Amino acid sequence: MRIAITGSHGVGKTTLINDLLKFLNKKEETMKAGITGSHGTGKTTLSKHIAGRNNYKLLPESPRQALQLGFPINENTPIETEFWIFGKQLEMEMIAGDNYIADKCFIDLLAYAICIFGNNLEFIKVLREITERAVRKYDVVIYLPSGEFPIEDDGVRSTDPKFQAKIDELIVEILHDFNIKYTRITGGKEERYQKALKAIKSN
Helix, strand or coil, rough: CCCCCCCCHHHHHHHHHHHHHHHHHHCCCEEEEEECCCCCCCHHHHHHHHHHHCCCEEECCHHHHHHHHCCHHHCCCHHHHHHHHHHHHHHHHHCCCCCCCEEEEEEHHHHHHHHHHHHHHHHHHHHHHHHHHHCCCCCCCECCCCCCCCCCCCCCCCHHHHHHHHHHHHHHHHHHHCCCCCCEECHHHHHHHHHHHHHHHHC
């Protein structure tokens, strides 16, 4: 691309050239954020809040998409569903490219897989390898702990508090095992949003 700026003296050619150079040399900012936490911790609310107010793509929960297609989820998830969920998450994140918020990310998916298929060591080994590679692409990881408020029964998520607590425990273990830098966020809707936005902007 070649640009010629013409005009008489004193009309602002130099200023315009400098502004154009700054614009052309500016690198597009990118941001990939994973929202992690057990079910019923407010991930979807926070994800929609961030995406809607900051023009980020929102990647919906892959397990809910599996349920819509007739796959059973939660405590009774079969191995076929788990394969589909991981594949769908990979597909969504690859297609999304940059600037997205993942409502439930690979960290969550691995935690549920370990909880349900923990005895299938080869299967878990493969999922751990997929997760460890995938999470390195996240610029920001936001963790929402369980126990802050009761589990809302939406007809989809499990309402068993012990199951919720177990998943939360596994998520924290994964964060530490993979040495993932994350921001722990609690509080009300707007407080969570402001904390999350600060974590994203400071990245």
